[in-house]
Amino acid sequence: MTPKLVKLNVNGRAHHTALAPNTTLLHALRDLGYTDVKSGCEKGDCGACGVIVNGAVVNSCLLLAWLADNQEIITVAGLGAAAKPHPLQQAFVDFGAAQCGFCTPGMIMSAKALLDEYPHPTDEQMREALSGNLCRCTGYTRIFEAVQNAAHEITSD
Amino acid sequence: MNYQILGNNYQRKDGIGKVTGSETYTSDVILPRMWHARVLRSPYAHARIISIDQTAAKALGAVVLTYADVPHLKYNERIVSIPPHLFRDRTVLADKARHVGEAVAAVAAPTEQLAEKALRALKIEWEILPHYTDPADAQSENAEPIHDAVLLNGEMKPIENNVAVARTVNVGNVDEGFEHADFIFEREYLTSRIYHAQMETKSCVCDPASDGSITVYPTTQSIHNTRQLLGEIFNIPLHKVNVKRVAIGGTFGSSIQMNSIIPICVALALKAKHPVKLVSTREEDMYDHVRYQTKLKLKIGVTRDGKITAGHIQALADVGGHNIQAYALLSVLAGWSASLYKFPHLRFEGKAVYTNKTPSCAMQGFGNPQATFAMESLTDEIAHELELDPIEFKLKNYVGLGGTFWGQGPSVQSIIRSDGVPQLLHDGAQKIGWRARPKAGTQTGRYRHGIGMARGFHTSGAGAPKPGEVIDYSGAFIKINEDGTVDVVHAMMDHGGGTLEAIAKIVAEELGVPIENVGISPADTLTTVYDVVTHATRGVYAGGGAAHKAALKVKQQIFEYASRVLELQADSLVIEPDYELRQGVIYCPNFPERRITLGALAKQLQINSWGTMAAVESLRQVNCPPAFVTYFIDLTVDTETGHVTTNRAVIGSDCGTVVNPAMAIGQLEGGLSKGVGYALVEDNQWDAQTGQLTSKGFWIDGKTPAISEAPFNENIITHFSDTYEPSGPFGAKGIGEAATNPCAAAYANALYNALGIRFTELPITAEKILRALNAEENREARVEMREMEAMAVMQAAE
Ligand code: FES
Ligand code: FES
Numbered sequence: 001m002t003p004k005l006v007k008l009n010v011n012g013r014a015h016h017t018a019l020a021p022n023t024t025l026l027h028a029l030r031d032l033g034y035t036d037v038k039s040g041c042e043k044g045d046c047g048a049c050g051v052i053v054n055g056a057v058v059n060s061c062l063l064l065a066w067l068a069d070n071q072e073i074i075t076v077a078g079l080g081a082a083a084k085p086h087p088l089q090q091a092f093v094d095f096g097a098a099q100c101g102f103c104t105p106g107m108i109m110s111a112k113a114l115l116d117e118y119p120h121p122t123d124e125q126m127r128e129a130l131s132g133n134l135c136r137c138t139g140y141t142r143i144f145e146a147v148q149n150a151a152h153e154i155t156s157d
Numbered sequence: 158m159n160y161q162i163l164g165n166n167y168q169r170k171d172g173i174g175k176v177t178g179s180e181t182y183t184s185d186v187i188l189p190r191m192w193h194a195r196v197l198r199s200p201y202a203h204a205r206i207i208s209i210d211q212t213a214a215k216a217l218g219a220v221v222l223t224y225a226d227v228p229h230l231k232y233n234e235r236i237v238s239i240p241p242h243l244f245r246d247r248t249v250l251a252d253k254a255r256h257v258g259e260a261v262a263a264v265a266a267p268t269e270q271l272a273e274k275a276l277r278a279l280k281i282e283w284e285i286l287p288h289y290t291d292p293a294d295a296q297s298e299n300a301e302p303i304h305d306a307v308l309l310n311g312e313m314k315p316i317e318n319n320v321a322v323a324r325t326v327n328v329g330n331v332d333e334g335f336e337h338a339d340f341i342f343e344r345e346y347l348t349s350r351i352y353h354a355q356m357e358t359k360s361c362v363c364d365p366a367s368d369g370s371i372t373v374y375p376t377t378q379s380i381h382n383t384r385q386l387l388g389e390i391f392n393i394p395l396h397k398v399n400v401k402r403v404a405i406g407g408t409f410g411s412s413i414q415m416n417s418i419i420p421i422c423v424a425l426a427l428k429a430k431h432p433v434k435l436v437s438t439r440e441e442d443m444y445d446h447v448r449y450q451t452k453l454k455l456k457i458g459v460t461r462d463g464k465i466t467a468g469h470i471q472a473l474a475d476v477g478g479h480n481i482q483a484y485a486l487l488s489v490l491a492g493w494s495a496s497l498y499k500f501p502h503l504r505f506e507g508k509a510v511y512t513n514k515t516p517s518c519a520m521q522g523f524g525n526p527q528a529t530f531a532m533e534s535l536t537d538e539i540a541h542e543l544e545l546d547p548i549e550f551k552l553k554n555y556v557g558l559g560g561t562f563w564g565q566g567p568s569v570q571s572i573i574r575s576d577g578v579p580q581l582l583h584d585g586a587q588k589i590g591w592r593a594r595p596k597a598g599t600q601t602g603r604y605r606h607g608i609g610m611a612r613g614f615h616t617s618g619a620g621a622p623k624p625g626e627v628i629d630y631s632g633a634f635i636k637i638n639e640d641g642t643v644d645v646v647h648a649m650m651d652h653g654g655g656t657l658e659a660i661a662k663i664v665a666e667e668l669g670v671p672i673e674n675v676g677i678s679p680a681d682t683l684t685t686v687y688d689v690v691t692h693a694t695r696g697v698y699a700g701g702g703a704a705h706k707a708a709l710k711v712k713q714q715i716f717e718y719a720s721r722v723l724e725l726q727a728d729s730l731v732i733e734p735d736y737e738l739r740q741g742v743i744y745c746p747n748f749p750e751r752r753i754t755l756g757a758l759a760k761q762l763q764i765n766s767w768g769t770m771a772a773v774e775s776l777r778q779v780n781c782p783p784a785f786v787t788y789f790i791d792l793t794v795d796t797e798t799g800h801v802t803t804n805r806a807v808i809g810s811d812c813g814t815v816v817n818p819a820m821a822i823g824q825l826e827g828g829l830s831k832g833v834g835y836a837l838v839e840d841n842q843w844d845a846q847t848g849q850l851t852s853k854g855f856w857i858d859g860k861t862p863a864i865s866e867a868p869f870n871e872n873i874i875t876h877f878s879d880t881y882e883p884s885g886p887f888g889a890k891g892i893g894e895a896a897t898n899p900c901a902a903a904y905a906n907a908l909y910n911a912l913g914i915r916f917t918e919l920p921i922t923a924e925k926i927l928r929a930l931n932a933e934e935n936r937e938a939r940v941e942m943r944e945m946e947a948m949a950v951m952q953a954a955e
Contacts, residue, residue, distance in 0.1 A: 020270070027269075035185035036178020038406075040356050041439040045856040048356060076178040085177060093172035096823045100653030101175030102356035102406030108176060123869070131865040134856070136354050136407050137653050139830030140867040142823055 006069045010034060011078030019065045025051070025058075028065035029075065036077040036105050040134070047133030050106035051075050057113035059132070076105035079112060088112055088150040097146035099137035107133045111147045119155045121147075161734055162666045163887055166819040169658055170677060171404070171651070180404045183360040184436045186374045191362070193269040194425050194435035195276040196418065197262035198444065199254030202288035202513035202848025203301065206253060209262055210280035219266040219275030220429045224252045227424050228390050231308040234414035235482050235518075236382050237690060242626050244322065244480045245308035249390065249420045253286075255303050255478035256513050257849050258444025260417060265425040265433045290845045292475050292510035295319040303478065303511040319511040321480040324487040326505040326567050334467025334502030338458025342539050346531035347918045348901075350450040350475065351839040353520050354861040357406020358442040359416045362434045363426035370397035371426065375419045376405055376412050378650050379690035383415045384682040390420055391427065395682075402680040408652050409831070410519035411446045413692045414481055418445075440854025447841055448520035449486055450475040453494070453531040463545050465554045468500045472507040477516040483509035485627060486524050488566030493528035496563040496783070497612060498536070498554045513848050519692065521828075525615055525898045526835060530919060533611035533902030538915060541597065547906070548582050548591070551612060562783055564616040568625045571616070571780045575890070577811025577878025578612065581787040584876055585610070588807045589789035598913020606804075607911025608791045613899030614783040617882075617891035618695030622779050629695065629777065631703035632686030635664060635711050636771035639763050641740050641756025642674045648685035649700040654827075654893055655820035656696035662816055663701045663886050667708040668715070669732035670741035670755060686773055695778075697816055698882075698890050703776035705886040710772035718767065719743040719758055723751050780884035785811040786828075786895040788903035794911050796930055799923030801837055801908070803868040808875050812892040813882035825875045825896045832900020834862040838920050 003018040008028065015032055026049045029037045040048030042061040049060040052074040080086035088108050091097070098104040107130065114121055114129035121129070126147055135143060174180040211221040227249035236243065251259050262279055266272040289295035295303065296318045304321075306313040335341060362374040371393065377383045380400040388395045405412065422435040437445065454471040472490045476483045487507035495503055522529075540550035556562060558576040586592070594608035620629035634646040645664050651657040657677045665672045678684075688700060712732070720727035725745045732755065735742040744752035753761075762768060789807040794800070808825045815821050838860040842851045852858030881888035905916050914929045 033187075035181075035187075038182075038356075039184065039436075040358070041856050043439065043855060045439070046356065076176070079177075081177050082173045082179070085173060089173075089176040092176045093168055096169070096819045098169075098172060098175040098653075099655075099823065099827065100356060100405060100407040101171070101180055102182065104175050105178045127865050131863050134354075134356070134861055134863060136356055136409070136831070136861065137827050138823060139826040139828070140864040141826045141870045141873060143864070144867075144870055 004066060006065055008065070008068060008073060009071065010073045011075060021064065021066055023065045025060040025063040025065045025068050029060060034075050034077065037075050038102055038105055040102065047110060048103055048106040050109040050133065052109055052113055055116065057110050076108050079108065087153040088147070091146040091150035091153065095142050095146040095149060097138060097142040103133060103135040107135060107143060111150070115151055115154060119151060121151060160666055160887065161669070162662050162672050163814060163816050164818060166817070167672050169655065170661065182357055182404050182406050183362060183374050183376050184357070186362045186403065186434070188362065188364055188432040191432040191434055192265045192267055192429050193272045194263060194265040194422055194433050195272045196260045196421060196441065197276055197279055197281070198441060199257060199259045199261055201254055201283060201285055202257050203286040203303065204254045205284040205286060206261055207282040207284055213278035214264055214275040217266065217271060217275045217278060219264045219272060220425060221262065221264050221279070222250060222424055222428060223262045224248065224250045230390055232386060232390055233481070234386070234417060236386055237413065237627050238482065238485055239626055239628060241310045242484050243309070244484060246304050247417070247479050249424055256444070256515055258441060258515065259478060260421060263421045263425055265429045288513035288848045290512055290514055290843045290848055292473060292512055295510050295512050303513060307480065321476045321509045321511050322484045322487065323508045326491045328500065329502035331467045331469055331502045331504040335458045337460070337466040339461040340542070341456060341458045342535060343456045344535050344917060346453045346455070346534065348451050348527045348530060349840045349919050350447040350517065351835060352443055352447055352841050352859045353409045353411040354856065354859060355407030355409055355411055358437040358439055359412065359418055359445060360436040361419045361422035362432060363423045364432040365426045365430060369393065370399070371423060373400045373419065373423065374403050375400065376416060378408055378412045378652070378692055380680065380682050381648055381687045382690055383419060386415045387420060387423055391423060398682065400682045402650060405650060405652055409521045410523060410692065413519055413690055439856055443850060443852070443854050444515050446518050447477070447515050449517040449524060449527065451490065451524070451527040453527065455531055455535050457535060457539060459539055459543065463543050463550050463553055465498055465500060467502040468495065470494050470505045474507070474509040475514070475517060476509045476511050477514045478511065479516040480511070481516055481518045488568065488626065489524045490528050492563040492566035492569065493525045494532050496614065497532070497556065499556055514843055521831060522615060522894045522898045525613065525894065526901060529611065529613045529898045530901040530905065533899055534905050534917065537906045537909070547610065548586060552579065552582070564781055564783060565619050568623060569619055569621040569781060571621050571782060574780065574782060574884060575813055575880040575882040577880040578785050578787070580878045581785065581809030581811060585787045585789045585807045585809045588874055588876070589791055589805060591789065594910060597910050600911065603796055604793050605796060605911040606793050607907040607909070608789065609903050609905065609907030609910050610787065610789045611899035611902035611906060612785070612787050613895060614785045615891060615895035615898060616781040616783050617698035617885070618778055618781045620699060620778040620781050628689050629699065630775055631688040631700045632773065632775040633704040633707045634686060634773040635704065635707045636769055637711060637715070637755065637759050639759045641670065641754055641759055642676060643668060643670060644676055644678050645704060646678045646680065646685055647700065647704060648680050648682070648688035649696060650691040652691060654824055655817050656691060656700060658820065659697045659816045660701050660704045663705050664708045666887060667705055668712055668741060669734055671734045671736060671739055673739070686775060695891060696893070698885050699776070699778045701886045701889065702778050703774055706776045707772045707774040710774060711770055714770040715743065715755065715758065718762055718770065719753060722753055722758060722761055725751060778884065782882050782884060782890045784891040784895040786899055788899045790903040790907040792904070792907045792911065794908065794926065799926035803833065803872060805872045805874065806868055808873070809878065810875065810892060810895070811878040811880050813880050813885050813890040814888035815877055816889050821892055822875050824892050826873055828896025829873060829900060830862055830867055832897040834860065835919060836901035836904040836921060838862065838922060840920050
């Protein structure tokens with residue numbers, strides 16, 4: 001398993017890193033310090049590891065890091081920070097959509113990809129887009145509301 | 158009651174960290190020179206270890222531990238029960254595997270890859286023993302013992318027929334009670350062994366220091382209990398064991414106990430002399446804990462006019478491979494079942510049996526969802542049989558205000574001093590349209606509609622007037638900083654429900670300062686006073702109570718020092734938040750011009766070298782009041798697919814004063830989501846042949862509800878009662894676990910209303926609904942056939 005030098009562009013920063021062929025993008029990112037990407041199952045079941053790669057949300061536990069070579073990757077920390085949160089992040093706080101918060105990074109990334117594609121999503125589109133992200137705390141109601149309100153916020157600007 | 162801060166919604170203090178990904182959970186802790194651990198787990202349900210060959214693993218540079226290398230002290234991971242009731246049956250690594258996934262060896266190495274390699278290099282020889290997945294088989298005469306003996310209060314107690322523990326409770330004389338009954342109802346209810354499915358798998362980081370002390374970052378609901386157990390197991394004095402509070406990715410009861418991976422991680426770190434991180438895989442986690450499966454046999458006697466005369470409850474609980482808290486479970490099963498009804502005579506017989514499956518532990522409600530499913534289903538059935546409105550029947554036999562509440566069982570009784578049940582039932586019935594519900598079993602056609610209700614509760618904590626069988630108290634340390642802000646140092650965990658936010662609010666309310674000025678300090682066991690554990694819906698009531706007690710002390714100091722500065726009597730002073738100054742302001746209402754901000758006062762104290770205003774207090778609450786919840790469910794069943802759609806859910810909550818309205822609603826909605834899962838879909842099945850999970854560790858096979866299964870927002874209606882709990886901080890009691898307890902029964906009762914069929918086994922899946930409908934059709938067809946035959950015979954006779 002010879003490592004190969006891979007270039008990962010994460011949140012606008014380029015990282016050159018030598019990775020074995022079986023390293024998942026999830027592990028590569030966390031090893032680089034992007035611990036905002038969460039690991040919930042490493043089997044594609046939960047969506048906690050969601051990041052956006054070239055505009056599409058993927059479960060980073062299912063993507064080999066080599067396949068992300070030279071691609072543009074966005075994690076939840078890349079959307080905004082405490083000083084200037086993204087409207088989705090702000091809405092998740094305002095509507096109590098994050099309880100334990102462990103599903104939140106992946107959930108927000110799925111929502112981000114959805115709103116990028118459909119700025120005014122229907123309820124059905126929202127349910128479908130978020131159906132790969134498990135949340136055990138909230139019962140999803142607050143999440144639903146947060147995404148709806150963020151959509152409104154983003155499009156009214 | 159008018160509050161400055163309570164009852165208002167504020168942004169969570171930890172919210173922004175969570176949404177931007179900067180919150181630190183155990184698996185995010187990275188330390189210099191840190192090694193990584195992996196655990197060797199048994200593929201067999203019951204097997205003795207003959208030998209473990211470590212040569213190849215060690216040659217890779219890994220440290221390796223087996224049973225021979227770890228302390229042999231038997232421990233129980235949940236030191237909430239007092240020693241006479243603490244059944245200790247496990248060691249850091251097991252001498253024999255008692256369930257698939259039991260940890261028997263562990264490795265640590267400088268990288269994760271190397272650790273994995275070393276793990277695979279371990280060669281282990283097993284002697285396979287007969288295993289039991291069913292408690293009935295485990296109890297059979299010649300069954301292989303799963304445990305020969307366990308440690309109880311310093312002595313080895315032999316285990317017979319794999320019965321971990323049995324308990325009987327008798328009140329009055331049940332035989333006499335049943336003699337007075339006009340009708341006797343008997344039913345058996347079976348619940349499922351579902352998985353907690355918390356998002357973060359159990360993890361631990363341990364950092365050993367050269368002076369023999371350790372710093373531990375675990376997933377846990379109790380940093381202090383984790384510390385004490387580690388100190389005991391590894392024989393380290395407690396001042397050298399520091400357990401840090403890190404954010405936790407959900408628990409739902411799965412981390413009340415010190416998780417079994419924590420001492421494994423500590424043992425590895427001590428041996429490797431490096432910090433070690435151990436993160437469970439999802440599959441490992443699924444083999445670590447499940448909700449207790451129970452079979453409850455209920456027998457209730459009633460008079461013709463609907464008065465309960467006696468009850469007999471028989472409980473059988475599946476413990477799994479280790480007894481975490483079965484003794485306490487039997488107590489609460491008795492308590493939860495008996496709590497809401499007046500039983501003049503009652504008998505409870507409970508038995509908890511070892512099997513070769515994943516150990517069972519508390520899961521949101523600890524036995525309460527199980528007991529409430531049974532009780533609220535049977536009382537609904539009795540009401541129907543007696544042709545009474547279930548609400549009327551329930552209230553007729555209800556304990557009510559001033560009554561003795563069984564709560565967590567015979568030794569944890571309390572008096573009901575606040576009761577929102579009648580109000581919640583009244584309001585809920587109105588909101589759902591109770592009176593207009595269909596008559597059970599009268600519908601035909603593909604889609605059938607039903608309405609059902611159930612009541613439930615959870616006690617706020619386990620601290621009753623008597624000392625009891627479990628430990629229950631909290632502590633808090635509060636100090637005023639030199640700018641008038643406040644540090645709250647509290648050991649309690651916040652699982653995400655907002656416990657610490659509520660504590661901050663209680664302190665802000667009492668001290669009269671803006672909420673922004675109250676900080677929750679990072680916590681560890683070196684700097685906090687003892688708190689037992691965040692469980693049993695005790696966070697706000699007990700944890701908040703301790704903080705309130707300390708705040709009252711600090712407030713006294715504030716007034717004493719302010720009286721010196723302002724030259725006014727201390728007793729004449731008040732403190733209130735001033736939102737322009739962003740400070741608490743102390744003044745005398747008669748001389749409002751003489752005032753000082755808390756910040757100026759604290760600074761003056763410092764300049765005068767008078768000292769710091771601070772207090773530390775411990776508090777044992779003594780009433781553990783029930784937090785009540787009522788559920789009304791309106792659903793539609795598709796009789797062709799068995800699919801159930803929730804049209805409306807009306808959830809009422811009596812949590813006393815509502816401290817955090819938005820978070821309280823969030824808890825109720827979360828409770829519904831988990832409740833629906835438990836009622837209709839979630840299951841964890843074991844292959845009896847292999848003793849393995851049939852899901853093989855795939856989470857979605859356990860059917861944790863996703864957003865696609867969640868009822869639509871606009872269909873969930875929550876409401877609160879106007880109650881004030883005299884024993885709680887500002888009249889507050891708990892909410893968390895109560896939120897889910899009655900859900901399954903409400904669904905079962907609504908299904909009865911729609912279909913005229915009673916379901917007594919969870920989950921009530923689409924398959925089970927179809928099967929029951931088919932059986933019903935066949936039965937009807939048979940009856941029709943018989944009638945036709947009879948008719949034909951009669952006609953022939955004519
Ligand atoms: S960690 Fe990737 S889907 Fe669960
Ligand atoms: S907030 Fe805890 S899992 Fe979603």
